[in-house]
Amino acid sequence: MGRAKEAMMQAWQDEEMVEWIEENIGEDAGxxxxxEWEKAVQEYHDYHERRELHDMEDYYRSEYEWYLNSKSPHGTFLKEVRNIKNLLNVETDNEAYFSLLVMSHAHTVASLEAYLASTFIQTVTNSDLxxxxxxxxxxxxxxTKFTLKEVYEKHENIKVTVAMHLKDVIFHKVDKVKPMFKDVLxxxxxxxxxxxxxxxLRHHCVHRAGIxxxxxxINLSADSINHLITDCQVLTHNIEEELLFLDDGSF
Incomplete structure (x- = not known):
């Protein structure tokens, strides 16, 4: 950003601050x-920070609710890997095809992650047990320790609270995901x-474009990705089979 643009942005922010102070504090700002003015400026920054935090919470809450309400995670996963298989049949030059392989590998892993996250979150949050x-x-x-008030508030939104925590767990860390499925389900x-x-391998795909x-x-091919898809399908199928006979404590 150039200096002129920085100055313009700063002037706009200062103007917004002054307008807020005049509207919310008035003559008491001095x-x-x-x-008094410095105190008013601090109040403005505190307000701005609270608003940003609130907006961020709304964004994450909507994302967590997507996990809670997502329809047929397994069906979505199967559709995605089917699309990947079709893409692998595209004819193009070697350079473009390598890029396709990089994206296909990353998307296969991401599709499995989404399935694991949605399946675990939905299954857990729909059972008190x-x-x-x-x-x-x-x-x-x-x-974690809560006050009685916090216990009540958390209980009122227990599904979203649990979903928020689970989403924050990085699901591509297998050392965390595997024991969670085992210990809880x-x-x-x-x-x-x-x-x-x-x-x-996905790390190289996402962060270094396959280098x-x-x-x-990195060593990628249509065969390696098809083999990965098969392994993912076997895992998700086994999980779906286990879920059919899961005792969730309901009557």
Whole structure:
């Protein structure tokens, strides 16, 4: 940003601040440079910070509610990997095809992550038993202390509270996801070393466009991605099978 543009932005922000002070504090703000004015400026910044925080909370809440209300996570996952398989049949030059492979690998992993997140969040938040198991087994929840007022407030929005926490857990960290499914839902992923490798490879796809730390292209092919898709499909199918016989404590 150039200096002229910076000056213009600063002038606009100063004007917005003065208007807010005049509207909300008025003559009590005193003159610019006075202690009263400095206090008014601080009140403006506090208000601005609270508004930004509120907007951010609204954004995240809408995202968390998407996880809570998402329809058929498994169906969505299957649709996405089917689309990826179709894309792999596109004919193009080698350079463009490598880019396609990079995006396809990353999207396959992301599709599995979305399935795991949506499935776990929906299953847990729709069962008091699973919510209790999560609170007891999760290190963050188990160590959190609340006042009686906070307990009441949290209970009123328990689904969103739990969803917010679970969304904050980075689901591509297999060392966290696997035990959560096991401890709370009793679903064992088995050996998923292949997923840990796929996630590691995905890092190169997302952050370095398919180039490793040595500056070399990572080893991707249509076969490797199709194989990854198959492994993901087997995992999601097994999870869906387990969910059919899950005892959620309801009558």
């Amino acid at each position: 003159e610019e440079g006075s202690p 699973f919510i209790r198991k999560l609170v007891e087994s999760d290190p963050v929840f188990s160590k 009793g679903i064992d992923f088995g050996n998923i070393e292949w997923l840990a490798k796929a996630v590691s 490793d730390k040595d500056g070399e292209r």
